[in-house]
Amino acid sequence: MKPLSPRLKKWLLLAVPVILALAVFVRYEFEHTSTNQYCGYTCHIMRPAYESSFHNVHREEMNVNCRDCHLPEENLAETLVYKAYSGARDYYKNTFDPPDVLRTTDWSRDIIQSNCIRCHQTVVEHINISGGKLCFECHRGIPHGQWYQPFSSEKIYTPIR
């Protein structure tokens, strides 16, 4: 093997720790920006989704986190691309163009669907699951389980009958 030139050695000496540090940082940031705390608390706009998932078995007992449903788990490349894209979009929108209601994109629905199946493989192994309704089109309340606006969640019936 050709010996490394001193120049390169010098660069490597500098670069390796930097790359390592960067990798650790990215890794840390990736983790940090994938916590429930981060997703739910950083932006005001995310609070309803955060709060509405509190009282669901997924959060309460099973420690299933935002990322388990909302990030791709099958291949790293998709995960990184999706995370960068959606993170950038969320930051942009949050700053310049916050919407009144949040709606999932097709991409994100595909991701959620594959995550449902990932965990619940055995439950659905005997039924057909392609080309039909998505899991959460039947399980409409999972895990953001409420029908009312977060602000008016008291169940009432018209007071007078």
Place this chain on the structure above:
Amino acid sequence: QKAPTPPTTATIPAGEPDPAVWGKVYPDQYASYLKQKEMTKGNSKYGGSVPESHLKEAPVQVKLFAGYPFSEDYNEERGHVWALEDVTKTQRVGPKTISSCWNCKSPNVPPLIEKMGDSFWSTPFDQLKDQIKHPIACADCHDAQTNALKITRVTLLDALKTRGVDPAKLSRQEMRTMVCAQCHVEYYFRPEDKRVTYPWKYGLKMDDAEKLYEEINFKDWDHKESGAPMLKAQHPDYELFSTGVHAANGVACADCHMPYIKQGTSKISSHQIQSPLNSLSQSCQTCHKQSEQYLKDQVIGTQDQVFKTKVSLEKALSDAIDAINTASKNPNAKAEMMTQARTLHRKSQWRWDYISAENSMGFHSPKEALRVLGEGIDLARQAQLTANLAVGTAAGGTANPDAGKTPGAGTSVDAAGPGAAPKQQ
């Protein structure tokens, strides 16, 4: 329970009627309130905020209201800021109009009622004109000190008492409906003192109000063509809504008509109260994940169905009025049957008006709306039949003089006697 108020240093005097004063403390809500001045039709098909004439849209209404001021001037309603302009300009108001008509038009009303007591109601309308300065505004729904929602109309407090409901126990979500139920309800002037009263003694449904009106022998006017003692229904928005699937799920008026809107990074309740078809995303998509197009189609599709049935009933009513009118000019018409025909006219038109005067073209409770209209059609056609029989049998001199006494029970069988038809000749 109560709504948190944004902190502020300025204070609002108790009962302050002028929204501009409130606006200093709550500029965002005030700004959105003022947007009600815009008169948009937008996505709306049967509502919207353009004061178009209902009489021009459906001229048959002139006939249905014959003999009553609604046959002269009756427009699509618009935003709250227009309430004073509209009530003073309408040709339905005349020298005999009383102050009861002010009740739902201005925050100046509650103090006046407090001062004048029950003499308020029958005071001539014109006499109070100078003291009523602001159209519907903040003080109609809010407490100035706490900003909490508040029932300011004695008329609703009266009605709650009748129903045994303690207003102090209403939850915040319920209040988000009940502030609207102050005004968006069917009412009548109590005969003795003209106090505005909601006919809820027997319940909130169309049939319950009718039962009360029958009991007290109430009528709004005599129909000019048919001579029937008529009932006028007016905006039973809250009552019809109560029978629907949204009410059953605790959805409040404000959820759809005052949705939360973004104001910078925080949200406020939109105070541009209008057709939710013009705020589908904010009004509906928090609960319904479907597309705006789907939601719009559902609303308008439902309304089209109700409208179509309403038009059938208008046609049937028009026929019934003609039949009664013509028959009544025939001196041989059987009086008893004519009375019956008029009762049927009264009952069927009450049903029509209940849905027609309600403002959502049935969307607030589609099934109930269609049920009520179906009953109306049945009664209107029976009115037409009865009037025809009142003349027909009299003119024909049939064997059986009681012919047609029970329309709806096989009149022509009675007319001829079972299997006795040949005898008629």
Place this chain on the structure above:
Amino acid sequence: QKAPTPPTTATIPAGEPDPAVWGKVYPDQYASYLKQKEMTKGNSKYGGSVPESHLKEAPVQVKLFAGYPFSEDYNEERGHVWALEDVTKTQRVGPKTISSCWNCKSPNVPPLIEKMGDSFWSTPFDQLKDQIKHPIACADCHDAQTNALKITRVTLLDALKTRGVDPAKLSRQEMRTMVCAQCHVEYYFRPEDKRVTYPWKYGLKMDDAEKLYEEINFKDWDHKESGAPMLKAQHPDYELFSTGVHAANGVACADCHMPYIKQGTSKISSHQIQSPLNSLSQSCQTCHKQSEQYLKDQVIGTQDQVFKTKVSLEKALSDAIDAINTASKNPNAKAEMMTQARTLHRKSQWRWDYISAENSMGFHSPKEALRVLGEGIDLARQAQLTANLAVGTAAGGTANPDAGKTPGAGTSVDAAGPGAAPKQQ
């Protein structure tokens, strides 16, 4: 696109009609299929699986069906496993019954049609009795090789062709409805060869089917009392469902009637097809978070509203039939008006039957059901009126011999001429 099949070693012969053979491969589904033998009423108010007599519940139907076998024997339907027993025991089947009646009752049918071609349909019913051995079973909906859902009835394939739909392109979710649409649809026997045909040429709605029947001058029988040429509606479950809010959201028949049920650690589709009121939790609560009690109340509340309107229409029809019947015995009755009254009877009873023969008491599409019934009431009362006028004017010898020609357009005005009532004397 197509569904993956759970792996299995056993094989099922193509088209195997015997469910027990399939049951060896799919024991769970088979076991739940067999539960259809239980005949429960459960939570159901208007449906359920007890073969009660519709004629005993509402004797007025005997009159409405006068002259037609449905007036003799007509029961609540029950599970698929009973299909053969019911079709062979019903008194509606007689020596003149044809094999078209087998079409929706057994998996033995498709091979027979393949073999016999169009001669199948008009073959006497009794002649094929020996070859038809199994009630509705697996092979009616599934492909034996792949287990995928499959349309096995040529009658639906015909109809899809008429509508320009390519069956190969239906998604899995659509197939979860279309296997049911093989049978749960309105049909008629094509006059030339008695082939079972779905009247979808102009669309899926009540009005579209009527349009086709008018076009080909179709009638099922002549009413014994009114003499009107009648249409019989039969189970337009799929068609009515298509107009409703669940269909608009892509919900399939199987979602409610074959909900997933837990079987150990995995789930299967329930093959105990029945009223969803008896599986509220599985059928509805994955989509609707409300309580079972709420859901039951919504279904039955809706059905009560539809039922009430249906009863009003029954009453109106009964009156119309009496009126036409009596008038027709009067030789002076105006023929033209009698024809018109009979047409109105036909059209209104078609509307009644469309909702009455549909199996959900309106729940599949409440608004459309109520709209259709409303129209029916309008037409039935007009039929009654027209029959009365046909005799009334004839007997009365009024000034205007064309009186009542246009019922629904103010007949008694016509009768007297405008303002001309006094002349009548």
